Amino acid sequence: MKTIYLDTNVFLKLFFEEALGKEQAEEIIFLAKQNKATIAISQWVLNECVAAVEKKKKEGKMGDREASEVLTGIADLVEGQIEEISLSLYPITEQVIIGSRATMMEINCEYATDALHLYVADKANCNYFVTADNTLYITLSRSRLKMKLIPINLFNDIDMSRLLAA
Numbered sequence: 731m732k733t734i735y736l737d738t739n740v741f742l743k744l745f746f747e748e749a750l751g752k753e754q755a756e757e758i759i760f761l762a763k764q765n766k767a768t769i770a771i772s773q774w775v776l777n778e779c780v781a782a783v784e785k786k787k788k789e790g791k792m793g794d795r796e797a798s799e800v801l802t803g804i805a806d807l808v809e810g811q812i813e814e815i816s817l818s819l820y821p822i823t824e825q826v827i828i829g830s831r832a833t834m835m836e837i838n839c840e841y842a843t844d845a846l847h848l849y850v851a852d853k854a855n856c857n858y859f860v861t862a863d864n865t866l867y868i869t870l871s872r873s874r875l876k877m878k879l880i881p882i883n884l885f886n887d888i889d890m891s892r893l894l895a896a
Contacts, residue, residue, distance in 0.1 A: 733818075734758060734893070735770045735851035737861035738778040740884055744807070745779075745800045751862055751884045757894055758860060762815035770818045771808075772826075772850040774843065779804050820850050829853070837873035840865065851879055858882050858893055 736758070743755040761767040783800050786792035792800075808819060820826075826849060833852070834845035844866050851859050852875060861867050862884040870881040882889040 731766065731768060732761075732858060733768045733770055733854065733856040734761070734858045734860055734882075735847065735854065735856040735879075736775070737847055737859070737863060737866065738775045738782075739862040740860050741771055741775050742779055742782055743862070743884075745803050754884050754890055757890070759815060761894065762817070765816070768816040768818060770820065770851065770854050770856050772820045772847060773822050774846055774850075776804065776808065776819075778843070818854065820854055822846070822850075826850060826853075833875075837869060837875055839869055844869070848875060848879070860884055860893070 736755075740751070740755050740758070743749040743752045744759065746752065749755075758767070759769065762769045780801065783792065783797045787794070787797050807815075808817065810817065826846065830842065830846040830849040833839065833849040834842060837845075837848070839845040839848065844863070848859065848870065856879060858880045859870060860882040861870075864883065867881050867883045870876055870879065880892075882893050884890070
């Protein structure tokens with residue numbers, strides 16, 4: 731069974747009706763529902779989700795009720811109350827933070843949070859890393875880490891076909 735790490739920008743698409751890429755993100759979740767994949771995220775994904783919702787509220791792009799519904803949906807999915815999927819939630823420990831620094835320098839990763847996600851995905855023995863961030867996708871594609879962690883661009887049809895193939 732394949733293990734798929736979802737970057738925050740992919741995970742969040744599951745909870746916004748108008749999100750570009752929502753359909754592709756749901757296809758990945760469908761794999762997990764069919765027991766063809768395990769979904770992996772770090773606890774940091776949850777922090778970034780809360781920050782994204784708060785930002786939308788402050789910008790007036792989301793009301794309190796919608797924000798509450800999105801955050802409840804995220805919590806329910808993580809707790810396994812919405813969908814029967816295999817979802818692994820990885821903690822952010824001191825070792826993860828220290829290890830992600832080495833990852834950041836080793837692969838010339840631009841952002842610390844991206845390095846953190848890549849480090850967790852690698853240490854969790856994920857087969858795929860799915861992102862909607864083209865810069866992160868290119869960074870991973872050019873690194874030696876791609877030998878263990880196949881980069882998938884959510885908006886690349888060839889990548890998605892490869893991922894969704896049984």
